[in-house]
Amino acid sequence: MPNRLELTGITKQFPGVLANDHVSFAVKPGEIHALLGENGAGKSTLVKMIYGIMQPDAGEIRWNGEPVVVANPKAARKLGIGMVFQHFSLFEALTVLENIALGMDAKIPSRELESRIREVMETYGLALDPHRTVATLSVGERQRIEIVRALLLNPQLLIMDEPTSVLTPQEVEQLFTVLRKLAAEGCSILYISHKLHEIKALCDTATILRGGKLVDTCDPKEETSRSMAEKMIGTGLKDIVKAEGRAFGQPKLVVNRLSTGKTGHFDVPVDNVSFTVRAGEILGVAGVAGNGQNALLDALSGELIGDDREAITIDGHGIGLMNTTERRRQGLCAVPEERNGHAAVGDFTLSDNSVLTARDRLGMVMMGLINSGAAKTYTGKVIADFAVKALGPASTAGSLSGGNLQKYIMGREILQKPSVLVVSQPTWGVDAGAAAAIHQALVDLAAAGSAIVVISQDLDELRALCDTLAVINMGRLSAARPVKDFSVEEIGLLMGGVHGSMETA
Amino acid sequence: MMRYRLEKRPEPSKLMLYGTPVAAVVLTMILGCLLFSAIGYNGLRAVQEIFLTPLTNPYKWQDLGIKAAPLIIIGTGLSVAYRANVWNIGAEGQYIIGALAATGVALMTWGMSGWWILPLMAIAGMAAGMAYASVPAFLKTRLNVNEILTSLMLTYASVQLIYYLIRGPWKDPMGIGFPQSRLFSEAARLPNIIPGTIVHLGVPIAVIVALIAWFVMSKTVFGYRMRVVGAAPHAARYGGFSETKTIWLAMLVSGGLAGLAGMLEVAGPFQRMVPGFPTNYGFTAIIVAFLGRLNPLGVIVAGVVLAITFVGGQVAQTTIGLPDEATGIFQAMMLFLLLAGDILVRYRIRRVSPEASVGAA
Ligand SMILES: Nc1ncnc2c1ncn2[C@@H]1O[C@H](COP(=O)(O)OP(=O)(O)OP(=O)(O)O)[C@@H](O)[C@H]1O
Ligand SMILES: [Mg+2]
Numbered sequence: 001m002p003n004r005l006e007l008t009g010i011t012k013q014f015p016g017v018l019a020n021d022h023v024s025f026a027v028k029p030g031e032i033h034a035l036l037g038e039n040g041a042g043k044s045t046l047v048k049m050i051y052g053i054m055q056p057d058a059g060e061i062r063w064n065g066e067p068v069v070v071a072n073p074k075a076a077r078k079l080g081i082g083m084v085f086q087h088f089s090l091f092e093a094l095t096v097l098e099n100i101a102l103g104m105d106a107k108i109p110s111r112e113l114e115s116r117i118r119e120v121m122e123t124y125g126l127a128l129d130p131h132r133t134v135a136t137l138s139v140g141e142r143q144r145i146e147i148v149r150a151l152l153l154n155p156q157l158l159i160m161d162e163p164t165s166v167l168t169p170q171e172v173e174q175l176f177t178v179l180r181k182l183a184a185e186g187c188s189i190l191y192i193s194h195k196l197h198e199i200k201a202l203c204d205t206a207t208i209l210r211g212g213k214l215v216d217t218c219d220p221k222e223e224t225s226r227s228m229a230e231k232m233i234g235t236g237l238k239d240i241v242k243a244e245g246r247a248f249g250q251p252k253l254v255v256n257r258l259s260t261g262k263t264g265h266f267d268v269p270v271d272n273v274s275f276t277v278r279a280g281e282i283l284g285v286a287g288v289a290g291n292g293q294n295a296l297l298d299a300l301s302g303e304l305i306g307d308d309r310e311a312i313t314i315d316g317h318g319i320g321l322m323n324t325t326e327r328r329r330q331g332l333c334a335v336p337e338e339r340n341g342h343a344a345v346g347d348f349t350l351s352d353n354s355v356l357t358a359r360d361r362l363g364m365v366m367m368g369l370i371n372s373g374a375a376k377t378y379t380g381k382v383i384a385d386f387a388v389k390a391l392g393p394a395s396t397a398g399s400l401s402g403g404n405l406q407k408y409i410m411g412r413e414i415l416q417k418p419s420v421l422v423v424s425q426p427t428w429g430v431d432a433g434a435a436a437a438i439h440q441a442l443v444d445l446a447a448a449g450s451a452i453v454v455i456s457q458d459l460d461e462l463r464a465l466c467d468t469l470a471v472i473n474m475g476r477l478s479a480a481r482p483v484k485d486f487s488v489e490e491i492g493l494l495m496g497g498v499h500g501s502m503e504t505a
Numbered sequence: 506m507m508r509y510r511l512e513k514r515p516e517p518s519k520l521m522l523y524g525t526p527v528a529a530v531v532l533t534m535i536l537g538c539l540l541f542s543a544i545g546y547n548g549l550r551a552v553q554e555i556f557l558t559p560l561t562n563p564y565k566w567q568d569l570g571i572k573a574a575p576l577i578i579i580g581t582g583l584s585v586a587y588r589a590n591v592w593n594i595g596a597e598g599q600y601i602i603g604a605l606a607a608t609g610v611a612l613m614t615w616g617m618s619g620w621w622i623l624p625l626m627a628i629a630g631m632a633a634g635m636a637y638a639s640v641p642a643f644l645k646t647r648l649n650v651n652e653i654l655t656s657l658m659l660t661y662a663s664v665q666l667i668y669y670l671i672r673g674p675w676k677d678p679m680g681i682g683f684p685q686s687r688l689f690s691e692a693a694r695l696p697n698i699i700p701g702t703i704v705h706l707g708v709p710i711a712v713i714v715a716l717i718a719w720f721v722m723s724k725t726v727f728g729y730r731m732r733v734v735g736a737a738p739h740a741a742r743y744g745g746f747s748e749t750k751t752i753w754l755a756m757l758v759s760g761g762l763a764g765l766a767g768m769l770e771v772a773g774p775f776q777r778m779v780p781g782f783p784t785n786y787g788f789t790a791i792i793v794a795f796l797g798r799l800n801p802l803g804v805i806v807a808g809v810v811l812a813i814t815f816v817g818g819q820v821a822q823t824t825i826g827l828p829d830e831a832t833g834i835f836q837a838m839m840l841f842l843l844l845a846g847d848i849l850v851r852y853r854i855r856r857v858s859p860e861a862s863v864g865a866a
Contacts, residue, residue: 302745303742303743324743324744324745325744325745327744336743341739341740342740343740343743345736345737346734347736348736352729356733356743357744365726368725368726368727369726370729372724468511
């Protein structure tokens, strides 16, 4: 039987970056094939070429033995290639069915479409009501729409680019069941993820890219997460250095009965939340996405301004009525979950993106004039200190790979040495080496006396990083307890329980 | 039935982005030629008179200057507002109100002399333009009323105000019944800067305004605010730029500059308020802003291009009897082609297979 997909000498050059350098490998029918590599290694670029979003500069793609040119995504779908992106393209106000109908190349009567959708869901155990509005769905459920959309075309190859970064452990398990079933039926799967234990659990083969080149192929079942991470980076992996039994200082960030009204259309508001973070302490906020994390971050950062000055205090000063700029002056920096269009402007250069949040704390403005030299110097420092793969401060944010943009954003805030830092998903889509570096930078910042709040769905991250932990559920926050007092099962259950209660519909 | 749909291009090319304005102008000439040939004029001649004569005939250069000046000033203000996605469509109204305020000062100081009269008129013009633009700003920020509609509707109100004032309180006592204000006294008229021509002080002012705006947009926090609010409103809020303040600033700047243009126009070429004062500069400046890629330096060039069509339109009227409306047709065609070109640069057209339309919901 010919290989399902065979790449030979695939090369893609961007201005100043060789994103793929003569990459050759094959995917067999029914194989679950992992694509691993550091941030900026060229994984997304490679699959975008397979799916026809970009064209390779050189090299050949063979599909079931035949050489093909994949002109565009529509051609890819015609061949039988499906792709699920990390960022979904769904209309919140429309139903599941309407969203799927909009994405189809050929329009099918909605009755027929609905019966086909139900059939696919039944076959693969994907529970989803076609008539629910997308806005009411959790991230995992939204991803199911994208998967159903791809499966309706009976793909022979399904590409998934970091599908699990936003899923709960339970949702990940459900996804794996579907993928295994698909593979058993002969559909090949090309799977990109930075979560190496998932790769071990799911994949048959792993192809490892570094700097655009294929450096190794291995069987994940025979490797450890650490050995795969080291293959990706090419050197040993550092552990987080965290002093045991650290003493915390005075309460720094005190939040007292913070509530946000109903904010955006579909966000869950924060409901009467109170907590204290002391100097040197890292507080973790665990929870399934969509339980008020965004509102909590916005309320702390100052994007949402409440009506009670004392609801949020730093060192005893009420900042509840201040906007983001004033709060930054008071020492509070924040990183929202969404990097594109929220934490950074894709069309702007990295230098200009530094002006967005660092202009006051780093003296980039004099009498209304922007000191672009200062912005450039600072950006260069962020790039160097956080090993951001970018040509320089003049690169646009949009040209960075997902993980590198995240590293830049984290660096931009951490190097401002805020006395309070609130971050959401600090290592979202970041490779193992860079995640360790970001964790270390956060631990060091806390050691220097800052109070840090980490909002995340990644339990491993929270357990490794935080001193205390609280769980957010439908906008309410549980009491914070030392992280050592929680067992893995307990946090998982808390979050899982939360999820279970959300799914009653 | 065939169906088409727009698909976003992954990477719109820089070259195309700057090429579209040029392409739009060239296409306008070609289509204009065909159109006027089809309805029985000498199309080639029409295009030649409208686009080339103003450039080749040195007598027309001063006309170009004084027509371009208000277009550049208003277009600069609009380019600032449009950058921030604040759609002030009522610059014509703000321009008229600015001119009326300046007229008011000129009439109150009638017969007086002093260097301070012109600056006072300029301040009054700008303040009035700003005040008029704050109505849509207020309605937008307080009640979330679309600024496109309110600013546009206020334009019609401003035209009525001219008619009222020059028929009533401001009517020229010596005007033998003509509805117009009296001629401004010497101190309220813009000085000519090139003796023997009609080129007035407003022309260099326009260039200076655009240069300042370019500097402000690229080097200051104000400009940064406008750019970031337009590019990513969510990121702007994160960066500490409130949407309300931005809407106000955008409206005040564009309204104030439109008011200034109105003052310069009434104190320069007109030297009195007449019923024919509104000449759609405020609307044409919308084309100028877009043709200049919302960049003040581009606006200078675009202002001259549109001035060419105004001057050329008048030439073509006298030489080949082209109707008055021809200029408007050419200008509208240019905007249409520019916007269409912009869409094609950012998106591409995809044909959806024919069976697609069957049973579509
Ligand atoms: N449109 C573009 N223009 C210029 N450079 C680009 C563009 N897209 C990607 N690159 C560069 O190509 C390289 C590979 O990027 P790619 O997105 O494929 O990385 P990745 O392996 O998916 O990383 P991550 O794990 O961070 O998502 C990076 O250095 C990136 O900066
Ligand atoms: Mg990627």
